[in-house]
Amino acid sequence: MSESLTEQIKKSARELGFELVGIAPAISPVSLPHFESWVEAGYAGDMKYIPGRREAYQHPRHILPVVRSVIMTAMCYDPQRNVKQNESRIGQIARYARGEKDYHDVMKVSLKTLAQQIHEEVPDSKTRAVVDTTPLLERDFAQQAGLGWFGKNTMLLNKSIGSYFFLGALLTDVELTPDEPHNTSHCGTCTICLDACPTDAFVQPYILNATRCISYYTIEMRDQSIPEEIRPGLKDWMFGCDICQEVCPWNRKAPPTREEKFESQTDLPDAIEFLTMSPETFKAKFRGTPLERTGRNALARNAAIVIGNSGSRATVQLLIEALQDESPLVREAVVWALGKLGNAKIKADLQSQLSDEKEELVVNQLKTSISQLDRNSYEIDSEAV
Incomplete structure (x- = not known):
């Protein structure tokens, strides 16, 4: 397909509220060996759905058999540091969850609108919108699409907007012009994110052991008791954790969200x-x-x-x-x-x-x-x- 269609899709994505948009080729994830080693090491904990879908992660065609391009998008959530209304308030909720609506639903609406616009240009095209719940290594494809680089805290980082953003993908059988991968890291010798983790969840740079992660225990482990050795490390985090993002220098100038459904509620x-x-x-x-x-x-x-x-x-x-x-x-x-x-x-x-x-x-x-x-x-x- 023409260069103009690729640019038209990017323009439409930005108009729909996505801060970042890029195109990745429909190939096996570059970080697949790293992912396989991570699963083998047991770092996924009791998230059985991850090893249970290992084969599906190997190529985006397991999600859309005719896929040729992966359109990666990013939408900022509210970087506001604190929603505490007074000093006596106990408990924090991770930033991404402070909005009034689930990001899966909000982003899928925008991605499906983008898909409809593609259908109007290419009537027989096939697409599938993906937000987090499908076996796609989204951060890998986002890096391949030029959206950012992997931070040592395993988050995707972007020079302009930091890491307080959601990722969404639109798989399509339309052949689009891919962007240059973002292969350069801008973390340097900084390890502040690793050092700040109160539960020592990072085995080493770029490797997170979920079985020591606050977000894993407060969100994913819903039917079990949290191990006693982990509890003091929760500090005041009731749902999720932002510590390794809060300390990241790239988040100092993180922009506010443009999506009102992601704005932090003050009455949580x-x-x-x-x-x-x-x-x-x-x-x-x-x-x-x-x-x-x-x-x-x-x-x-x-x-x-x-x-x-x-x-x-x-x-x-x-x-x-x-x-x-x-x-x-x-x-x-x-x-x-x-x-x-x-x-x-x-x-x-x-x-x-x-x-x-x-x-x-x-x-x-x-x-x-x-x-x-x-x-x-x-x-x-x-x-x-």
Whole structure:
């Protein structure tokens, strides 16, 4: 196809709100060997859908059999540093999830509009819009399309907009003129993103061990207890984590989002609200947002851990009330938080809970927290002497 059609598609993409657009050839991902090694090392953790679709990742034709070109796009989300309304607020949500709508839905609408415009120019063309949920190594194709380079934190970086952006792809059977790959890294000797990670999730530059990543535990691990060794590292992150992006020098001048559905909401719940929110309220409030997928119980579990990390003893009574939560996952995290924040005075509450509790997960944590309170009481008494 002509050069003019390629440029026309890029112009249309920008008019639809995409900050970046580029064309990659429909080839096997350049980083496929790296991806295969990452999976073999077990760094995907319990995300079974990744190794389960390994063959599909090998070529975009497994997504669109007749594919010839991959149109890669990027759309910025809100880089606003903080949505805390006051200093007493406990808990943070990753920037990408602070908008009112799920990025998958928003970007797919724009990509499908772009696809329709291609159909108008090439009536028999075939396309498929892809946003995150399909086995396509999007960052690889984005690099091949010239959108940016891989940072040491594994994020795609762009000189103009940093890394606070979503990627979307439009696969097509139309032969378009590919862009030059962005093969040059601009990270130099900087390792600030690696050094800042509180859970040491980076094995080395460019390799993330998901089983030590805050985002993995607070978003992907929805039906299990978060390992105790990881919990302090969550700090105040209830959903996702932005630390390795916050410290990146390339994000200092990240532009604001142009998509109003991605603008940070100012009334997002804090940890206390998430912990006390009913499943019905959660479903109604977060339907159609990134938080919906993780679900109320996992968010309440995360909230309890964050409260435990906060050091706020003003939350102890609320935690005691949350011992009656219907979810064992939540109760276990609440008991852990009480072990961190409580004192000998609430030992009776935990012992009472122990006599009634049937779930082994919670029973084990109750015993641990009661022992911890005993140790804390002994240490205080020893200091007094």
